[in-house]
Amino acid sequence: xxxxxxxxxxxxxxxxDHIGSLDRSIQKNTRFYGDSDDVELKERxxxxxxxxxxxxxxxxxxxxxxxGRLEFAS
Numbered sequence: 001x002x003x004x005x006x007x008x009x010x011x012x013x014x015x016x017d018h019i020g021s022l023d024r025s026i027q028k029n030t031r032f033y034g035d036s037d038d039v040e041l042k043e044r045x046x047x048x049x050x051x052x053x054x055x056x057x058x059x060x061x062x063x064x065x066x067x068g069r070l071e072f073a074s
Contacts, residue, residue: 005070012063015056022053 003011029045036042 003066005067008063008067008070012060012067015060015063019053019056019060022049022056025049026053 026046026049029049033042033045
């Protein structure tokens with residue numbers, strides 16, 4: 001599947017918005033659950049979000065590289 005530059009820009013914006021949402025969720029959950037002694041609870045509430053954030057940042061980097069490749073090819 002080949003995406004056009006405009007589609008990639010829109011997709012990057014969506015990923016950026018989701019990254020912001022994940023950041024806010026991590027901050028909120030850290031305030032609520034960060035001091036908990038329950039490691040499993042922390043992993044469920046914070047660790048899962050941190051893992052998703054890393055994936056989304058990787059996706060954003062790949063989209064940015066693809067946009068750059070398309071601009072260079074033009």
